[in-house]
Amino acid sequence: MHLVGKVNDDPDKENFALEQIGNxxxxxxxxxxDSDKKSSTHGATVKRKMMKEERTRMLEEKKLKKEQEKLxxxxxxxxxxxxxxLQKERQKWEKGKFALKSIVAEIDTKVVxxxxxxGHLLSRLADKGLTYRITSNPIEKSIVWTMAVPEHISQLSPEGLEIQYVLIVSEAAEFCDLVTSDTLLDHISRVRSKYPLYTVCYLTNRLLAYINKRENEQYKNPAIDSGWRRPLVEEVLAKLTTYYARVHSRQCADESELAEHVVGLTCSLASCQFRKKLTRLCVSANGSLIPKDSIDKNLIKGNLWLKAxxxxxxxxxxxxxxxxxxxxxxxxxxxxxxDPTKSVHDKEFLLKDLVVEGLLGNDRRLGEICSKRVYRVLMAQSGSVKTDDIEDGADFFTH
Known part of the structure; x- marks a missing residue:
């Protein structure tokens, strides 16, 4: 009783203890x-920071991608x-704009x-800006030409052009020896075996002057018989023209003319590689058989079909x-x-009713004769038959 009373007698202490516990x-x-708040705040900060870094990274990637696409x-x-x-350069090449720069004259060392x-030849080629190469050709004293595609367009047109022409340069005495010994034809055979599809040209220097000089010497000193006889040069040169295809000859008066001929030939060989090829119906200046007084002259000149x-x-x-x-x-x-469904008769007279404008305004039909002529010439089976025979039907009706 005394103890309980003692405890109950100190209520302030009890309240203070309870208050302390509550506090x-x-x-x-x-x-x-506070800890949870700080933790939450830290987490949000970290999250915001990560989102900001992600957004920055995405922007950088987007920027980089745009730059890559731009590049x-x-x-x-x-x-x-x-x-x-390159296409323009190739078109220039196909039109022959680089022909003179691309052609190379391969000169045999014996010519030099x-x-x-x-000396004259090399100097003249250099003056004209033409490229040459001194080499050892399969045929002695020969000149052949090559044409390579310019390096800057070689990836579009890797193959060059083959120039099928060979020039044999001969001094007068040497050529006369070939004629006298009857070995010229053998020499031609040897050249053509090496270059079967090439045009062969024999270029001689001072040939007639040499022959005349030897004849004058013989005439002035008849007592001295050197055994020399005038070679049958004219006869042999005529044989080259009549017996052989693509075998020619050219006589030059001196070294200057010979060099000029080689230079001109080089330029011609370069340009002719790109010349427009003639068609089957191209005759007389590429089919331009247009009367000078024709009022439609300019129209016809620009139309290949009308020219044909x-x-x-x-x-x-x-x-x-x-x-x-x-x-x-x-x-x-x-x-x-x-058209296989049409008869020959219908095809022959297909054009007969076409209206032809008269010179004085009086129009008329093309006619049966012209219609038949056009059909039979265009449908001819053989190119060796004469035109008049084709018009008469000799070619068409024999096949």
Whole structure:
């Protein structure tokens, strides 16, 4: 009883203890809340920082990607420009703009050793800016030509051109010896065996002057018989022309003329490689059989099909224009001519009713004769038959 009373007698202490316990709990809770708040704040900060870094990284990647795309577009554009430039250069090459720069004269060393000939020749080639190479050719004293594609367009056109021409340079005495000993024809055979498809040309220097000099010496000193007889040069040169295909000769008066001929030949060989090839119907200046007083002269000159029609005998310009209006290309006319459902009679008279504009305004039909002539010439089976025979049907009806 005394103890309980003692405890109950000190209520302030009990309240103070309880208050302390409450404060402690409260402090713990506040500390925990602060800790949780700090932890949450730290987490949010870290998250925001990570999001910011991610956004920065994505922006950098996007920027880098744009720069790469920009560089790629610039590279593609530069490549397209370069390709277009190469195409233009290739077109220039195909038109022969680089012909003189690309052709190379391969001169046999024996030609250069021919004293004054070699000196004049090399000097003239250098003056014209032509490229030459001194080498050992399979045929002595020969000159052949090569043409390579310029290096900057070689990737588009890797193959060069083969120039099928060989020039044999001979001094007068040497050529006369070939004629006298009957070995010229053997020499031609040897050259053609090495260059079977080439045109061969024998270029001589001072040939006639040499022969005349030897004859004068013999005439002035008849007592001295050197055993020399005038070679049958003219007869042999005539044989070269009549007996052989693509075998020629050229006589030069002196070394200067010989060098000038080689230079001119080099330029011609370079340009002719790119010359427009003649078509089957191209005759007389590439088919331009146009009367000077024709009012449609300029129109016909610019149309290959009209020029081909004019190449057919007895086809006048106004006839060709009438056919060209109905059939603007050869293909369109040949498509009808080669139609198996039409008879030969229908094809022969296909053009007879085409309207031809008269000179004085009085229009008339093309006619049966002209229609038949055009059909039989265009559909001829053999190129060796004469035109008049084709018009009479000799070629067509025999096949």
């Amino acid at each position: 402690t709990i409260k402090q713990n809770r506040e500390m925990k809340a 790629q577009k610039a590279a593609l554009k530069a490549e397209a420009v370069e390709f277009k430039k 050793e021919l004293g004054s000939i070699g 029609l004019l190449a057919i005998p007895k086809v006048q310009p106004r006839f060709a224009l009438a056919i060209g209006r109905k059939y603007p290309t050869m293909k369109s006319l040949l498509r009808v001519y080669m």
